[in-house]
Amino acid sequence: MEFMGYVRADGQVGARNYVAVIPSVVCATEVVEAIVSQTELTKGYFHHQGCCQLPPDLERVTDSLIGLGANPNVGAALVVSLGCEGVDNEKLVAEIAKTGKPVEIIRIQELGGTTKAIARGIEVAQKLVMAIAGQQREPVAISNFVMGIKCGASDATSGMASNCAIGYVADKIVDLGGTVVFGETTEFIGAEHILARRAVTPEVGEAILKIVEQMERRAKSLGCDMRKGQPTPGNIAGGLSSIEEKSLGAIVKSGTRPIQGVMDYADRVNGRKGLWIKDTPGREPEILTGMAIAGAQCILFSTGRGAPQGFPTVPVLKICGNPNTFAHLQYNMDINAGRILTGEKSIEEVGEEIFAKLLRVLSGETTKGESIRYSKTMDIYTMGPVI
Template sequence: MRFRGYVRSDGTVGSRNYVAVIPSVVCVNEVVEAISSRTTMTRGIYHHQGCCQLPPDLARVTDSLIKLGQNPNAGAALVVSLGCEGVDTDRLVAEIAATGKPVERVNVQEIGGTARAIQAGMDLAQKLAVKISGQQRQDVDLASAIIGIKCGASDATSGLASNVVIGYLADRIVEAGGTVIFGETTEFIGAEHILARRAKTPEVAARIYEIVGRMEDRAKSMGVDMRSGQPTPGNIKGGLTTIEEKSLGAIVKSGTKPIEGVLEYTEAPSSPGLWIKDTPGREIEVLTAMSIAGAQAMLFSTGRGAPQGFPIAPVLKICGNPITYENMSGDMDVNAGLIITGERSIEELGEETLAHLIRVMSGEVTKCEEIRYTTSMDIYTLGPVI
């Protein structure tokens, strides 16, 4: 199996070819928005971090922004800094440039304010876009694919249909030599022992239990149990009654292959196969985590209907509920509810969805890309704002 992607100078392959406009700190999000809205081929990497944080979180944010700029879907990067942030902007620029892609920088305080920064940023973004616009797609093997998987706005159909389809695709991609990453540590609580059985080594199994315990301890430090927030009110309305029930359905999307290892939030896989990444359950931080890991596309399972995409990676929405699919057909890409109604088998819909994913990896737009519902994202941090 093959797709048509942009082969980068470092050997990675992109499914898109954007200029990533990266704010080093929340304070310059409006500058980035102004630059991105006035130029083509640009995507703003909006977030709410970068200053007044403890050193571990500042390091995490810096690492995250570096990895987002290094994602193969970014053909070039423009870093917009304020000038007094806590993020290490010199390292940010240098490590993105080390991949061989062109990088420019604008400093709002040094250039003389917002208006001048916007104008300079537009000029630089235009230059970068022109520079990468001539790059052509090439045929590449599916072994080059790195796919992130996620479920959100789940209901009782998610674990019966849409998660099952994604699990089928996860197995097929791994069998083809590709890489699949799943996270949402909060959403395999109560089912972690099932995942641990699939760990490649005892050490990997121990790490699965470790990240679950760590996530539960974070909730307990607030004086509450994780089950006070999971399942969500929307999950409960959709027929999910306990976190264990939700988790049993959620882990189905990981397929059946051995788990190679467990990644921290800013880490990327070191080899092909199936990987776990330690993340929360909320969409904006999970999709960011997958892009940090190098994902060129994401498979998103939903039952009640979660419409958002991501700035630099296509998000294919796979809906398990046939009623939701009909009600939100402008947002959902794949109707996995056909399994519920008996019109498709898991294998039939799985193969159709794999073909759809390959088309998306080769340039076909998803529903959320087409309506530009792609700006929601943030970086998962651990400590307080100080």
């Protein structure tokens, strides 16, 4: 089983070939916007972090940006620094460069301000684009694939249709020697005992229970009922009555294979195989980013009510469990898993349809979200206060 990908110097395989333009701090994002708008094959990471945060968060932001630059869909990277931020730019550039891809940095204050940085940035970005534009796809084994999973704007169909079909694909990728990463620790609450039973060792089971306990403690820290935050008003309107019900449906998307371990938010896969958990919240910008940091080349995104988000450098395939939503949001949804509920298709049939589409998307086919450039949803999950 193969797909056509870009083989990188470090052995990873990309499904896309972009120059990532990375603001090392929120203050540099408008320069990045200008560079990206003037160049082809460039993608900006428009996050809101990088300064006036506690040291553990600054380290996490630095590591996250490294992961985003190291993602195999990125062929080259341009870091745009303001010049006085808290992110460790030396480490950022050095670690991305270790993957063997071209990396450059420009500094706004050093260059004489934003206008000059934009002009210089376009020149450098063009040079990087030309350096990678000739790279050709090659056939590679599916075992090189790292699949990210997410469900968003869920309703009662998510846990009974789209997540079941994604779970089928997750099992298949694991069985073919690939890597699957899922997260949304908040949406383990009430279902963590089932995940812990699937852990490869008692230690991994304890790690799963621990991240859920920590997440629930954070959610309860303001002394209020979590509802409206989780489940969301849309989840509730869609028939989900409690976080327990949402979680029990959400974990279905991870399939049935053993859980190998828990990765921290900024961790990269680095050769890990099989099914892994990444400790993330449920909100889209932070988890899509977490999957890209891990090294995912494509993210399977389950939805019931219709979540449109995409990611700058990673195609996001929308699997819709609700047949009414699929018909209504046809320009955002890729696969209609609602046919499982109408009895037209089995879970296996929709799962195979997703898998076939996935191989094509990994080989270059455009998702619906990519086709309309709805692909800027990203941010980095931090723990402490902004100070």
